Amino acid sequence: MTTPTWIGATFGQLPLATQINQFLGTHAITYIYTGLSFSTQGTAGTGSVNSNGTYYAQSFATGASNTAVGRITLTMTTTLNPTPLTVQIQTNNAGAPSGTVLQTTVIPPNWANATETAQTIPIPVTGLTPSTTYWIVTQPAGDASDFFSFFKSNQTSGASTSTNGTSWTAQTYGLLYNVFDQSINQPLVHTWEDGNARITKFGWNANNTPATIEEYTVAQGTNQFTYSFRTFNYSGMSLVSLT
Numbered sequence: 730m731t732t733p734t735w736i737g738a739t740f741g742q743l744p745l746a747t748q749i750n751q752f753l754g755t756h757a758i759t760y761i762y763t764g765l766s767f768s769t770q771g772t773a774g775t776g777s778v779n780s781n782g783t784y785y786a787q788s789f790a791t792g793a794s795n796t797a798v799g800r801i802t803l804t805m806t807t808t809l810n811p812t813p814l815t816v817q818i819q820t821n822n823a824g825a826p827s828g829t830v831l832q833t834t835v836i837p838p839n840w841a842n843a844t845e846t847a848q849t850i851p852i853p854v855t856g857l858t859p860s861t862t863y864w865i866v867t868q869p870a871g872d873a874s875d876f877f878s879f880f881k882s883n884q885t886s887g888a889s890t891s892t893n894g895t896s897w898t899a900q901t902y903g904l905l906y907n908v909f910d911q912s913i914n915q916p917l918v919h920t921w922e923d924g925n926a927r928i929t930k931f932g933w934n935a936n937n938t939p940a941t942i943e944e945y946t947v948a949q950g951t952n953q954f955t956y957s958f959r960t961f962n963y964s965g966m967s968l969v970s971l972t
Contacts, residue, residue, distance in 0.1 A: 733933040746764040761851045761919040764799045764909035767792045770882035774902060777806075780814065780870040780877040785903040786826045787865045797911040798832075800919060801865055802847040804880040804905035811838045811871025812952045818854050821862040825889055825897035831856075831863075834925050837945045838877070838958045847879055851919035851928055853911065865906060868894065880905045938963065 736936030768789035778785060787803075798818060807930070813835045819826040833856035841848050857863065870877055881888075891937045916937065920929045932941035939961045946955045 757923055758852075759769070759853045759921040760917060761799045761853060761921060762912065762913045762917055763914045764918075766909050767795050767908050769907040770884055770887065770903050770905060771907065772882040772883045773804075773905060774881040776902075777878040777880045778890075778904075779808075780811065780867060780879070781873055782869050782892065783950050784869060784894045785879055785904065786796075786819075786889045786891070786897065787869045787906050788821070788862055788887050788889075789865065789906065789908050790862050791857050791859050793859050793860055795910055796857045797853075798857065798908055799853055799911035800849050800851045800906040800909050802849050803843060803865070803867075804847045805841045806843055806845055806878045806880075807838050807841045807876070808843070808871075808878065809875040811875040811877055813837050813954065816850055816852060816872045817866040818852055819864045819866050821864060821948040824862075824899070824954075826864040826866050828895060833849070834912075834921070834928070834958055835947070836928075837954055838871075838875075839956045839958065840930070840943070841877060842965075847905065847907065849918055849930060851921045851930075853921055855911070864889075865904075867906075882885075882906075936966070937969075 768791070808929045815835050815966050817833045818831045818890060820829045820831065821827060832852050834850055834852040834866055836850055867879070882903040882905045884903030885901050886899065888900040889897040891897045891899055916933050918930070922928065927944070927946045930943040931939060934940045938965055941961065959971050961968060962972060
């Protein structure tokens with residue numbers, strides 16, 4: 730991977746992700762816990778679609794008391810090494826994404842893998858209207874050989890596609906997804922810093938001790954980032970190393 734080019738620090742400014750001094754101070758941070766699911770399609774259908782050249786959107790509805798999203802899951806895989814994936818929450822307009830973006834998160838290709846898995850994505854947004862339709866939107870990523878795949882649910886509607894992000898075509902399938910609120914329902918799953926410039930994902934053991942941590946930090950330049958994956962190793966209940 731090309732060495733990222735970091736932005737120089739600015740005198741008098743607090744450290745920000747992508748700046749060379751980013752780890753020398755505190756950052757604007759959102760803590761995202763497991764939360765409570767309020768909209769989901771979890772029954773698999775047949776087949777998948779891939780991110781090469783196509784925008785995908787999946788509709789979901791808030792419940793009577795839901796006004797926030799903390800995270801979502803999309804069941805996905807990666808093939809080889811696509812560019813980072815941009816995921817958005819958009820409002821609804823006449824049964825399609827409106828283009829009005831409420832929140833954006835970018836995840837690295839390492840966030841998924843070759844095994845079909847429901848991958849958690851932090852995308853904190855507040856101020857939603859209860860009992861209202863919104864959209865999960867993914868932008869094109871990769872090429873014909875390097876791409877993300879999203880897996881279909883057993884539904885016959887719910888998903889839409891676009892080649893330009895503005896004109897949408899409703900599809901006869903839905904995607905596998907889950908949407909969670911911002912309830913402080915343990916354990917901690919993500920931190921989301923500086924407006925998605927740095928995000929982390931935590932894995933947990935059955936005994937509620939940390940198992941893994943993934944970190945993604947944006948760098949200056951198109952598709953530049955650093956990524957790390959570490960495993961917590963224990964002897965009994967005692968932490969002995971981080972590899």
